[in-house]
Amino acid sequence: MTVASSRRPAAPPISGKYCDDPVLEYKNVDHLRRFVTAHGQILSRKRTGYCAQCQKKLKQSIKRARHLALMPFVG
Amino acid sequence: MTQLYEGMFLLDNQVVREDWKRAKAIVTDTLSKHGAKVVCARRWDERRLAYSIRQRHRATYCLAFYAMGNEGIAALRRELDLSESVMRYLIMGIDAVPDGEIDRAGQEDAAGFSVPPPPPDDAPEPEPERPRRREEVEVEVPDLEEIPAVGDDDSAPVPARARKPEAKPSGTGV
Numbered sequence: 006m007t008v009a010s011s012r013r014p015a016a017p018p019i020s021g022k023y024c025d026d027p028v029l030e031y032k033n034v035d036h037l038r039r040f041v042t043a044h045g046q047i048l049s050r051k052r053t054g055y056c057a058q059c060q061k062k063l064k065q066s067i068k069r070a071r072h073l074a075l076m077p078f079v080g
Numbered sequence: 081m082t083q084l085y086e087g088m089f090l091l092d093n094q095v096v097r098e099d100w101k102r103a104k105a106i107v108t109d110t111l112s113k114h115g116a117k118v119v120c121a122r123r124w125d126e127r128r129l130a131y132s133i134r135q136r137h138r139a140t141y142c143l144a145f146y147a148m149g150n151e152g153i154a155a156l157r158r159e160l161d162l163s164e165s166v167m168r169y170l171i172m173g174i175d176a177v178p179d180g181e182i183d184r185a186g187q188e189d190a191a192g193f194s195v196p197p198p199p200p201d202d203a204p205e206p207e208p209e210r211p212r213r214r215e216e217v218e219v220e221v222p223d224l225e226e227i228p229a230v231g232d233d234d235s236a237p238v239p240a241r242a243r244k245p246e247a248k249p250s251g252t253g254v
Contacts, residue, residue: 031088032088032124069170069172071130072168072170073088073090073141073168073170074090074129074130074131074133074139074168075127075130076130077130077131078130078131
């Protein structure tokens, strides 16, 4: 007997395949802006489509950009 | 051991408006003072801040690459923390200077290059007024010896609360 899954399918990732994107750097603010919500929260790996290593780079870059007031912490 | 570093410094626009070279010298002199060899330094951008820092809404970013030993890092950070011109900074260790950075810094140093002045709308916010404390009112405290004690004198007026309510006349009064 099979049980139908009630989980919704995962939302498609935002960008294409992904790790060969422009360098993940705190100075590429326009690029980093694609990976935060309207409230400034960092998107999950499921949404960004990055591998674990690149997601860590993304997180670090966004936090550096926030420190330098290039990106907002909230809102 | 010498390590190559990338430093991004957030400079106050008031200092930059006076003279960019002087503002840049604040960063490079501080680095040199702590034993760093500055490879190149240039103005990265002038932009609006995502959030205000020290009541400033705009600032100029100075990007510098330098080599120094790790023994001077703590002292350098301490001085940058205390500096009034440097509002924020970020120091990262790197493997090599990115391509084109030295050329871009050289273009800035060349004669005839002028740094655009910061726009005039970055005046600092006025400091919010503190809520005023209630003025202390002097209350005159009566001398307790002058007040007669209750019961000492029959002629003394009895307080209204101590009086018994007068009996109402009974009957209709017809």
